[in-house]
Amino acid sequence: xxxxxxxxxxxxxxxxxxxxxxxxxxxxxxxxxxxxxxxxxxxxxxxxxxxxxxxxxxxxxxxxxxxxxxxxxxxxxxxxxxxxxxxxxxxxxxxxxxxxxxxxxxxxxxxxxxxxxxxxxxxxxxxxxxxxxxxxxxxxxxxxxxxxxxxxxxxxxxxxxxxxxxxxxxxxxxxxxxxxxxxxxxxxxxxxxxxxxxxxxxxxxxxxxxxxxxxxxxxxxxxxxxxxxxxxxxxxxxxxxxxx
Numbered sequence: 001x002x003x004x005x006x007x008x009x010x011x012x013x014x015x016x017x018x019x020x021x022x023x024x025x026x027x028x029x030x031x032x033x034x035x036x037x038x039x040x041x042x043x044x045x046x047x048x049x050x051x052x053x054x055x056x057x058x059x060x061x062x063x064x065x066x067x068x069x070x071x072x073x074x075x076x077x078x079x080x081x082x083x084x085x086x087x088x089x090x091x092x093x094x095x096x097x098x099x100x101x102x103x104x105x106x107x108x109x110x111x112x113x114x115x116x117x118x119x120x121x122x123x124x125x126x127x128x129x130x131x132x133x134x135x136x137x138x139x140x141x142x143x144x145x146x147x148x149x150x151x152x153x154x155x156x157x158x159x160x161x162x163x164x165x166x167x168x169x170x171x172x173x174x175x176x177x178x179x180x181x182x183x184x185x186x187x188x189x190x191x192x193x194x195x196x197x198x199x200x201x202x203x204x205x206x207x208x209x210x211x212x213x214x215x216x217x218x219x220x221x222x223x224x225x226x227x228x229x230x231x232x233x234x235x236x237x238x239x240x241x242x243x244x
Contacts, residue, residue, distance in 0.1 A: 112200025
């Protein structure tokens with residue numbers, strides 16, 4: 001009986017070790033999958049986008065299986081802090097305010113805020129022309145911050161970027177302000193309805209967010225990011241989503 005008990009104890013320990021190993025090899029990722037072309041759900045219900053391909057490549061370089069969790073933007077950082085996932089990749093601009101709550105990887109994408117208007121509008125040529133106008137944004141984004149700091153702009157905030165775009169198409173907003181690549185993507189899908197005005201009026205960089213103080217994971221993510229840049233994987237993913 002004692003021998004059987006010992007064998008069972010060893011087996012249980014090995015099973016627990018295997019479970020711990022399996023857990024350690026999984027990278028759970030929070031993303032707000034309503035932000036084309038960075039993260040979105042396709043018609044088959046699958047995650048797609050530049051960020052999605054990128055984090056999967058990073059996970060592969062780390063030897064980890066990536067598990068994606070679709071998360072509302074306004075709760076995405078609290079979810080990370082709460083331990084709902086290990087990292088966030090969601091076209092998130094590195095800002096001093098966010099860096100107080102999370103750590104960021106090395107930058108992986110250069111971005112900026114751009115203005116989207118309906119095709120017939122000619123009176124909006126820059127951010128100053130938005131004064132006295134209604135501008136749709138996704139709540140809590142750097143686009144929201146960029147227009148909120150200008151006195152005289154009426155800001156309409158939405159939980160999802162597609163809702164802000166729809167507000168513009170409905171004529172209830174004069175413009176949308178959002179990340180350059182996202183508004184360009186929407187304009188490309190609706191060339192007869194909307195157009196992007198000029199160049200981005202901010203300079204930003206995206207980073208992968210990690211819980212504060214998790215230096216080991218941060219180092220691994222940065223090393224994997226550097227690896228896929230060096231071996232050409234990053235450029236292949238970039239060309240897939242942003243080649244003209």
